[in-house]
Amino acid sequence: MTKGNSRVLQVVRRLRSYSLVGFFRYLLLKVRGKSILVTGSCRGCGSCCRSISLEGRTGWLRDEKEFEKIVADLPEYNRFEITGKDRQGFLLFRCSWRSSQGGCRDYDNRLPLCRKFPESSLAFAGGRLPARCGYRFSEVVPFAKILQRELNRSR
DSSP states (O other): OOHHHHHHHHHHHHHHTSOHHHHHHHHHHHHHTOEEEEEEOOOOOOHHHHSBOOEETTEEOOOHHHHHHHHHHOGGGGGEEEEEEOTTSOEEEEETTBOTTSSBTTGGGOOHHHHTOSOTHHHHTTOOOOTTOSEEEEEEOOHHHHHHHHHHHHO
């Protein structure tokens, strides 16, 4: 597989995990030359640990068997318990490592997906940030685009 084909395959996989509204948001941002930027910081409320979607090899998880395959490959994911599905059919999970105070019982050793929360792809998949979350999704013009525009003006 060529590098170009690999890139196209990655884009197709990503787009498959978007909701219909998220797909149109993605297209609108592309047309407007913008992208999603995650701003803010964690407030330690633990809301994200009570209702979280997980991503598999082919996108956001919809099937319990797909989750079981992930746990077989990555046993540390057995800390997640399926709690139901959202209105789009994506599985919802809660983390059993959440303490009674709301934070992670082993914060220093949390999973990479927890360290990276929230990812901008959540905004396109139809997901929402918890109400008390200190993070926000902002639509911005990427710095590289602004820099390139200014460099072109100065020539």
